[in-house]
Amino acid sequence: MPILALDQGTTSSRAVVFSDDLVPLASAQHEFPQHFPHSGWVEHDPEDLWSSTAATARAAIEKAGAPSIAAIGITNQRETTVVWDRRTGRAIHNAIVWQDRRTADTCARLKEAGHEPAVTEATGLLLDPYFSATKVAWILDHVDGAREAAAQGHLAFGTVDSFLVWRLTNGRAHVTDATNASRTMLYDIRRGAWSDELCALFDVPRAMLPEVRDSAADFGMTRADLFGREIPILGIAGDQQAATVGQACFRPGMIKATYGTGCFALLNTGDTAVQSRNRLLTTIAYQLDGKPTYALEGSIFVAGAVVQWLRDGLRLIRSAPEVAGLAARADHSQQVIMVPAFTGLGAPWWEPEARGAVFGLTRATGPAELARAALESVGFQTRDLTDAMRRDWPGLSESVLRVDGGMTASDPAMQALADILGAPVDRPTDPETTVRGAAWLAAWRAGLTDGPETALTEWKREARFEPHLDPATREARHARWTRAVRAVISMHGEA
Ligand SMILES: Nc1ncnc2c1ncn2[C@@H]1O[C@H](COP(=O)(O)OP(=O)(O)O)[C@@H](O)[C@H]1O
């Protein structure tokens, strides 16, 4: 019997029906509006998240020929925060999206007061507005009567998965999974429990939090009227964690990187929650049979977005795939370096105020050299992440990088990545790794598929990109990149 996987992302909701051996049969996708009420604020209307999810689910089932669905798996944009009233099921404020920076001051204040080491120790995260905790408190402090309603037990908080399950089950389940909990900054990832100390620090009432379950677990039954009968929800994971599962990165030392607008790389560190000394995040990759598997995570804000900039900002190409042909015409003797710090630099630099730059321009530099530098910038940024991972976790030897996401369609970008990393880059046959991961969790819980060991052997490679650059050239180019990044960082703050 097929599985329905729901992927509620930052810009669109997708639903895919998979056969029980995880072959995609049909899919549907709806975009929904983004709201930017002030500079640095990003909101979603929770009703849009719900209606686009329900509509794509129905459309995908219909396209697949209306089969009877065995189970549902959910994956979601992480950290995005919804607070709703248990009595009505309606959100009391728009969802505050992970990109939203409105609580930067709160985070800075807590940092100044010296709280970051304890927060990082418990949660594996940095004191940054990216995560849910300060967003929940902001909603409670800015919606009339919210603190009072919360004190009376009327309000519920959830990441998007949790809100969708509440709606799917008609308020019968207030749950989440360990991967989503690990992004809230309220969850102790080693104890596997909500932290009363962190709830007190961030001023979030403990009673608002959902129950945390494994990533493959019984999360509840859907309302019968939604899909014609009740369907069990058996899998949940945050989208980057679901991609890790979909890529079958089930062994310590395996790494996946997802290249969409930005890039998120996760390294499986097994049952050890490695505390990063290089400003990577420690997070839960998945939790099966009550046992968390940890990961080190690095995020880059601009990956595919640099190709969008070539297209929409510089108008050097008309569509993203054209970047390959343009970059192929570049004169290799020109050493142009582009640092696409359009919205600051992410891991391992974490320089929110840094801005982009291009180095090494001559009269001979043209669109081809810029296109090549743009593709290489994604490789250099990834190399910085894998270098940081290697410093944090010496168990990482010469690992292969498994890649997915829109940008991995570009062979030249993947070749540049392998050359700069000095390690092979593997692209899977199924590029839909995120929904696949959600489907796998539900299928496994439903008893339709074998465990991780089988998934490891069933994972199939579509292409491998071997590094061709000689090590001396690679290191020299990476050293130039590092100098360029340092120059960009030193510009910040100068008049
Ligand atoms: N053939 C291609 N070559 C290079 N970049 C591409 C190509 N196709 C898509 N992209 C880039 O991939 C990104 C879209 O990937 P996707 O996984 O859909 O992202 P998201 O989920 O973040 O919206 C865009 O930023 C786009 O520029």
Ligand SMILES: O=P(O)(O)OC[C@H](O)CO
């Ligand atoms: O919805 P995406 O693919 O942009 O992913 C968002 C991440 O989960 C944010 O942490």
